[in-house]
Amino acid sequence: MFQFRTFLFYAFVVGNLYGVVKSQENMGSVCVLTDAPKQCGAFCLSAQLPFIDHNYKVQRQLKSLSEMLERIEKSALTVQNKSPANLESIQQNALNFQKENQAKLDRIEKEIRESKVYILDRIEKGSQETQTTMEGIQTESQAKMDSILQKAKIISLGFQWIESRYFYIENNAKQSWTNAENTCRKRGGHLAAFDNQKEFDAVIAKLHRNTPYWLGISDRKKEGEFVSESGNRPKILTFAPGEPNNDGGNEDCVDIYNGVMNDLPCDLQRHFICQLDSEV
Template sequence: MLRLAQFLLSLLVLDLQGSLGDTQDNNRTVCLLNDPPNQCGQFCLTTLQPMTDLISEINAKLNGIQGAQQSIQIKLAAVESGLEDQRTQIDRIPTKEDFESRLNETEAQLMEVKSEMKDQFDLLQIRLEDQSEAPREPSLNETENQLVAVNFEDLLKTGLTEVLTKIQEYQEAAQTKLEGQLQTLETKLQTLLENQRAYFQKTVLETLERVSLSIPPNFEKIGHRYFYIENSTRLDFYSAETRCRQLGGYLAAIQNQEELSALTAKLDKDTKYWLGIKGSEWEFVSVASKATATFLKFAIQEGSDYFDGVYLFNGEMYKPYDLDDLYFICQADNKV
């Protein structure tokens, strides 16, 4: 920057010398420079001051863009890490095929039990039929035994039917339960993927907005605008104003009640914060826009008009009695 200033200073001196030469040729009043560094120094510095300020502002914006790019990279890395973790969790969730395989195994085991019971029942029935076909005359004891066997056969058939019915009911209940669990897992997975997609889209859109609006680093979106809340260093009003400019923003003014409520929710309770509003009870002006403050909410109209500045305390504005060192709030834009 120093070399650029020297170069512009040289051009300005040459231009002045050329202008003086033309003045001599036209028989006009001539002011020769006997000591250009001393005679022209203050004038040149005053002329070059807007360009110096412009260069400083451009450098600040470039630093802000670099910070935003770094923020984009960090957020994208965090999103990718989160998506990778979600993929790992998704891979651990049993698939529909796994549930169907377990259900098929359960059905196979139930069918084996059913088959074994049917074989035992058939074997018992054959034995009973063999006994009933015996050629000899049954005795009284044998007749009683046959009656008992017939009753046992009926009981066995009834019991087997009940067992088969219960097995069928258990099978249907297990299948319904597994299908319900599978549906619940699919719903949770879909919700998880939608939340990840929404978070990623929000992050990308906010990052693009920060870049397009040249939002400085460390400023966060609160409501519809970007702010920086200083909670570690206390400064007086004028130092806080300068610090906000160094950060790439302005000491903050409030746009409306909605914005005041959103900011208050982010601030420490029972703590004072400088705002970018100054003036007297007759007129208050925004530091950023240089226009009349559009929103004011004073608790009690007290304080001293000798001191500039307005501070925010628990959601209400106050005029200071002196220039105490307070925390402060910066805004990224100069529209309010």
């Protein structure tokens, strides 16, 4: 700023001096001194008046130029002083704007990631739930199918649901106690015993009157200790009065006749009753 001001000042001075020289050349008068005290007075003073007047004007213009330069310098300093603050403010605003928008972008990106993870998680969980449900349905269906097939097999083997279990009542063929037990095993069960009185009454109601049937009860292993072929102690025993008596020393197997039990030789031929399970 100082060099610019100096340049303007020198340019202005040179221009004005050039103007003074030109003005003196144009006057066309030369002061020849023969008697200086007399001649130099009025003439020389009148010759120098234009220079004095022009110098005064130059001084005024220099002052005006100096004042203008000072104002320009002050304005420049003011702008220079304010510009960094404005620039810093602009930069700060730009930085804040960038941060704000970056934060929004980060938030949007985060929401997109979370949404993607949530959707994928829901899809995966839904697939797992669907697979679990399908497996459950398949298992349940298989169990039902197995049950249906088992029931079909049971029915085809002649078993029927009586009270709370499956029983097979052989009313045609007659066999020894041992053969009857083997026949029941081939059908998937044993010679029958009874779990409770209600079950006993329900089965007896389906037997032919005056017809003996082998049961799965005997004391073949130890005389006087009756057990079922499932290895359990019988819950229902309805021996006739005076029975069991082991008549002849070889009555180890139990039959039922019109609802009454009796011990008899195991090689006798009887109809028989099978149970499907081994619970009793």
